[in-house]
Amino acid sequence: MSFLIDSWKQQHQSADKLNKQLLRRLKLRTPKNLGEIAGELHEEIFTELDCLDCANCCKSIPPLLNETDIRRLAKTLGLKVSAFHERYVRIDEDGDRVIASTPCPFLDADNKCLVYESRPKACRQYPHTDRAQFAENLKLHHLNTKVCPAVYHILQRLQNVYD
Ligand code: SF4
Numbered sequence: 299m300s301f302l303i304d305s306w307k308q309q310h311q312s313a314d315k316l317n318k319q320l321l322r323r324l325k326l327r328t329p330k331n332l333g334e335i336a337g338e339l340h341e342e343i344f345t346e347l348d349c350l351d352c353a354n355c356c357k358s359i360p361p362l363l364n365e366t367d368i369r370r371l372a373k374t375l376g377l378k379v380s381a382f383h384e385r386y387v388r389i390d391e392d393g394d395r396v397i398a399s400t401p402c403p404f405l406d407a408d409n410k411c412l413v414y415e416s417r418p419k420a421c422r423q424y425p426h427t428d429r430a431q432f433a434e435n436l437k438l439h440h441l442n443t444k445v446c447p448a449v450y451h452i453l454q455r456l457q458n459v460y461d
């Protein structure tokens with residue numbers, strides 16, 4: 299188990315207030331280089347942390363599904379779109395289509411994704427911390443510090459940059 303995952307488990311709750319404050323400051327006055335710095339930290343963290351040691355997103359957040367995702371996944375599984383809907387899709391409280399259950403039915407025992415090549419766009423983009431997406435998702439990052447060790451550690455390192 300990665301040190302970064304262990305330290306996230308032990309520390310993310312006590313760091314919650316500071317993370318919230320940092321994100322509020324970044325929202326009020328977004329530094330011009332935020333995307334660049336966050337992108338570098340994203341790369342850095344994901345060289346230190348292996349998602350196969352974690353899979354917490356796949357275990358706890360049902361990914362959004364768009365029309366293309368549904369068609370692609372149905373095709374991969376050899377199902378009609380209607381059968382895929384029946385078996386794997388539900389409508390969430392915001393009216394969005396999501397995978398019907400957590401942990402995700404496509405997560406195997408080794409934390410590998412059984413439909414990796416066909417996985418939904420939301421899975422490909424998670425945790426939204428790379429260069430282009432970071433500043434657009436500040437509110438989401440706070441929620442994700444509770445789910446994703448990578449987001450937590452990116453924010454910890456951002457504290458050092460912007461404090
Ligand atoms: S929660 Fe974050 S660190 Fe864990 S598997 Fe998902 S993206 Fe990787």
Ligand code: SF4
Pocket residue numbers: 355356361402403404405406410411412413414417418421
């Ligand atoms: S489709 Fe794959 S990557 Fe997406 S939540 Fe399920 S197991 Fe994880």
